[in-house]
Amino acid sequence: xxxxxxxxxxxxxxxxxxxxxxxxxxxxxxxxxxxxxxxxxxxxxxxxxxxxxxxxxxxxxxxxxxxxxxxxxxxxxxxxxxxxxxxxxxxxxxxxxxxxxxxxxxxxxxxxxxxxxxxxxxxxxxxxxxxxxxxxxxxxxxxxxxxxxxxxxxxxxxxxxxxxxxxxxxxxxxxxxxxxxxxxxxxxxxxxxxxxxxxxxxxxxxxxxxxxxxxxxxxxxxxxxxxxxxxxxx
Numbered sequence: 121x122x123x124x125x126x127x128x129x130x131x132x133x134x135x136x137x138x139x140x141x142x143x144x145x146x147x148x149x150x151x152x153x154x155x156x157x158x159x160x161x162x163x164x165x166x167x168x169x170x171x172x173x174x175x176x177x178x179x180x181x182x183x184x185x186x187x188x189x190x191x192x193x194x195x196x197x198x199x200x201x202x203x204x205x206x207x208x209x210x211x212x213x214x215x216x217x218x219x220x221x222x223x224x225x226x227x228x229x230x231x232x233x234x235x236x237x238x239x240x241x242x243x244x245x246x247x248x249x250x251x252x253x254x255x256x257x258x259x260x261x262x263x264x265x266x267x268x269x270x271x272x273x274x275x276x277x278x279x280x281x282x283x284x285x286x287x288x289x290x291x292x293x294x295x296x297x298x299x300x301x302x303x304x305x306x307x308x309x310x311x312x313x314x315x316x317x318x319x320x321x322x323x324x325x326x327x328x329x330x331x332x333x334x335x336x337x338x339x340x341x342x343x344x345x346x347x348x349x350x351x352x353x354x
Contacts, residue, residue, distance in 0.1 A: 123267045130274045136282055143275040144173055147251050150268070152234060154253035157275070158194050160246065168194055174253050179229035187225060190218035194248045197238045203265050206252065207233050233260050237272035241280030249275055290333045292351055299326050301352045304343035 126146040133139040144155050154174035161167045167188055172180055183191070197204045206226075209219060234252030241247070249272035254260060292300065295316075302312045313323045331337060334345040346352040 123264075123271060126271050127274045130271070130278050133278055133282075136279055139275060139278045139282070140171065140173070143249075143271060146271055147268070148174075150251075150263070151255045151259035152251035152253065153255060154231075154234070154251065156248075156250040156252075157279075158191075158248045158250065160194070175231065176229050179226070179231055182225060182229065187222055190222050192219045192222060193236045193250065197236045197248050198246055201238055203235050203237045203269050205233065205235055205260070207260075233257070235263065235265065235268065237269045239273045239276035241276055245276075245280050247276045247279075290345075290349060290351070292330060292333060296326055296330050296333075297351055299323065300330055300342060300346045303327070303330075303339050304346060304352055 123146070126142060129142045130139055133142060140155070140157065147153075147155055154172070156170060156172040156175070158171075159169045161169045168191065170183070170188065172183070175183075192209055193204065193206070196209065209223065232252050232254045234250060234254060236248050236250040239247045239249055251268065251272075298316065299312055302315060307315070309320050309323045309327065312318075313320045316323070327339075327342075330342055334342050334349075336342045336345055343352075
């Protein structure tokens with residue numbers, strides 16, 4: 121499968137599984153038999169949500185159980201903003217003990233050299249796509265990095281687009297929207313009460329409900345979520 125056909129097929133994929141399967145087929149055709157799709161976990165900070173295919177089973181189990189939190193590559197590639205070859209980290213300085221342990225365990229389990237690509241979605245969601253388990257070392261030196269990065273980006277873009285269908289905007293009552301509007305403008309509870317002709321305890325109750333609906337615990341985060349969901353504008 122050539123790159124243009126892969127990208128077109130990914131763009132037209134109707135499910136997440138189809139999207140990943142098309143990308144896997146493309147990279148297998150380039151000699152990379154393992155693919156990983158990594159995103160920061162929103163439920164467990166410091167941990168990544170990982171989908172992986174084609175890696176040794178023992179490595180996958182060890183990664184899920186122990187090595188997920190010390191995987192250096194997602195953070196490195198996010199900071200670099202460019203594709204990174206796995207072998208780069210062993211030559212980089214400084215390399216901390218966790219990174220060395222990760223690399224050592226990867227080698228022990230037969231994980232080959234490969235690449236990881238930073239990707240960006242339409243809702244500013246970050247992810248990383250890794251390819252490894254190469255069938256011949258020459259594949260690394262002759263890899264068409266811009267093309268591979270384009271396919272990886274198409275993969276993440278399509279998954280993010282598909283997930284928008286599951287995206288539910290929190291429902292705020294009209295009075296709650298108004299209060300959130302004033303929160304975003306830095307007004308205190310007392311000031312909002314004066315503007316709206318309510319009592320302070322009433323405003324405090326509304327704000328408590330707003331926080332619960334937006335799943336936040338402070339005013340700044342509420343304002344950010346309100347802007348993100350398009351509930352308010354500034």
